[in-house]
Amino acid sequence: MIVVTGATGTLNGATVEHLLRRLPSAGIGVSVRDPARAQHLADRGVRVRRGTYDDPAALLDSFAGAEQVLLVSSSDLGADVVAQHRTAIEAAVAAGARRILYTSQQGAGPDSPYPPSAIHAATEALLAESGVAWTSLRNGFYGPLDQLLGPWEQTGTIAMPEDGPFTWVDRADAGEAAAAILTGGRPFDGPVTLTPTRAVTLDDFARFASEATGRTIERVVVDDEEWVAEQTTTGVPEAVARFTLTMFQATRTGHFGAVDPQLAELLGREPRSATELLSDDLARRRAVRDPQNGRL
Template identity: 60%
Template structure:
């Protein structure tokens, strides 16, 4: 049996949808915080269980019987993500799970300026130490984030960022499809497994693409980091969120998101979506 957490979210929900092309619904279970939001899976014949990382006592039963368990990483910037992940890993060990898979990130590193990347690296170490077979899905930075990370460039004609560097912008839908294929392979992929688009683009590259698509000149303004944070706060962004996001740009500048890997294309049997495919219709 394959058990998937976080299936009411966009990433692992899509993973379940793709997995149905490989295995019958009777072999899939979803473990979610709010079972009332998982009715569409029940309607497909998929078992639905309650499981909440923040309620560790709920997890061993939620994970029981799993040959493979896909753990979604916490996306709450205010949470102690590593503690939540540790609780889930302990419960998986208790439940006798055969293999733990985890949605990590390409830039996972303890010395990254980006907080989630450090969380991913520490979680991977927990997996390596837990005594259970594991696979870390190191997904490229999700390309839909460009809508917010590039700022209101459609209105201003300027991509204002506090630092620039190459990022392997990767479609979340492609990451979900690749995860389903890896789950269906039943252990073929072990340990850190990098899943990215085929190119890494800077924000300057993005501005050039946006210029071509819109017929306008879109410029890049690399601002002083403190001035950028102040501008974000002035625009209504909470300061802790602006500071949190600053780490992403700094990590990009330092090359943490620059690598690309052909595995995604090999798994999908096609080229992964590129930034030109993913810009919203309003950009065209």
Template identity: 50%
Template sequence: MIIVTGATGQLGRQTVERLLTRVPADQVGISVRDPQKAQSFADRGVRVRRGDFSDAASLAHAFEGASQVLIISVDKMGDECVKLHRAAIEGAVAAGARRILYTSQVGAAASARFQACRDHAATEEALRACGVPFTALRNGFYVTSAVQFLGNALESGQLVLPADGPVCWTTHADLADATAAILADEGCFDGPTPPLTAGRAHTFDDIAGIATEITGRTMTRTTAPDEQFVREMTGYGVPAERAYNLLGFFVASRAGECATVDPALATLLGREPVALGAALREQLSDN
């Protein structure tokens, strides 16, 4: 049985949907903190069980009978994030999974300037040490994160962010398609995958121009000093540690750590990934 964690989140839900087009529902199980939110999958024959990375007993139940476990990374950074990922890996090993898959990220490295990429690197090290074959999905950065950074700029016309560099923004939908294909073809990647990215990297100058074209309202990109960005984030109620972690993304991007473009995703999909302009048009129309 293929087990997918985090199946009520954006990537998890779409991955399960794509997976159900490739394998029978009775071969798919999901591990979620709130099974009620996954009732629609249960109604279609998917096994739904409660699983919480901080509760080993729940993982033993949720991962029971697993042939593969897809661990979708948690929305946290730092020691807590890696601790939870290690617990999930241990749960998958204990359940007897033949392969563990994990949603890592482009730029994962112990020396990365962005905390999330250091966390992914630490999780990949735990996977290497676990004794079970694994696949680390080196996903591109999500388009939805770019939209979140746009924030109030959609109304004010002023996109004020720290200096940045190119980022290869990639859609959840394309990554879900690729993940389902990899799960259905067990063992097609061993260890880290090639970067799974869209076809072109963009700066926030580019994004401001694309947003202007989509909305018909001029958006001006202004560079904010790093400390000003942190002050503004904390002023909005963001904890200081998280504000500095977010700043790390911009530091990493201007160092070229987020700009990787690779054809692997297009090869998996059998088509070109969705371009940023088309993805932003869809995202902005939903907001």
């Protein structure tokens, strides 16, 4: 059996959907904080059990019978995330899992300005010490584009701190790749980099946005401290603004610029590009503004 945590989220939810296309549902289990949110999976024959990274006994029960366990990285920023990951790894080992997989991030390492990178590196060290086979899925960046680009549609500018090359990946592609690794014959020991084959910058996004809208969208570089001050005036807590700033600092110091063909090889096609993801984001925004016909 393959057991997946975080299966009601976007990333590992996509993984489960792709597993269902590859395996009988009886061979798939999910460990979720709220089983009611996974009823759609239970209705399709997936084993659904409650499990949280703060409850070792529940995790042990939800991992029972698993040959492989896919752990999603914790999103509980108020917790000791590495300790939570240690609890999950120990539960998977105790349950008899033969391989543990973990959703890490490209650029994982203790020397990055971006704090989650150190968390991912520490978790990978725990996996290496676990005594069982392990795979770390080092995905490219994903998430809300408005966090990356700001309110560019309203302002006509992408006014953000200095950046450098980074990879932006579709979570659906990352989820599909994880399913391919879980069900394939190749073991993929240790870290696996899963990125598009091309890195982008905010200058690229400004060009993509200009082409998509027929407007001129400019890239404006804002001083770090000036940007933090601007964010706080709009109600963003300073700690949140400074955390986001570290993402830009990490890109411009080269931590997220490397690319790898492995994702494309696993998918059997090129991953969806940043241009396509921006177009999808625009279409969603238009649909919200005008559900009848998607007009701006």
